[in-house]
Amino acid sequence: xxxxxxxxxxxxxxxxxxxxxxxxxxxxxxxxxxxxxxxxxxxxxxxxxxxxxxxxxxxxxxxxxxxxxxxxxxxxxxxxxxxxxxxxxxxxxxxxxxxxxxxxxxxxxxxxxxxxxxxxxxxxxxxxxxxx
Numbered sequence: 102x103x104x105x106x107x108x109x110x111x112x113x114x115x116x117x118x119x120x121x122x123x124x125x126x127x128x129x130x131x132x133x134x135x136x137x138x139x140x141x142x143x144x145x146x147x148x149x150x151x152x153x154x155x156x157x158x159x160x161x162x163x164x165x166x167x168x169x170x171x172x173x174x175x176x177x178x179x180x181x182x183x184x185x186x187x188x189x190x191x192x193x194x195x196x197x198x199x200x201x202x203x204x205x206x207x208x209x210x211x212x213x214x215x216x217x218x219x220x221x222x223x224x225x226x227x228x229x230x231x232x233x
């Protein structure tokens with residue numbers, strides 16, 4: 102599967118499927134996406150190949166740990182993520198796959214700041230804050 106930024110300069114090739122897909126409603130993800138939540142699919146670093154030039158922005162997450170978004174220097178699309186919590190994992194923005202058949206989230210986190218009108222369907226775990 103291939104995810105890419107708007108202009109195509111930055112891409113991620115993923116060699117395996119994942120069931121680690123997270124809908125995050127924290128305010129940082131809302132600001133990062135410009136949408137009511139972020140949706141990220143997580144993969145083992147060894148299963149992802151990144152191509153192109155990216156710029157990184159690191160922030161301290163609500164959990165107190167660092168979270169880094171990597172975005173295209175040309176078009177500004179945030180494509181992939183890493184965090185000190187799981188150093189052997191890369192997150193890919195689900196929308197960057199541009200695949201309407203992409204699997205739904207496996208869990209929903211930071212629902213304390215979820216927009217009232219958002220409903221994540223299915224029998225998945227829902228967390229008021231992070232997963233812990």
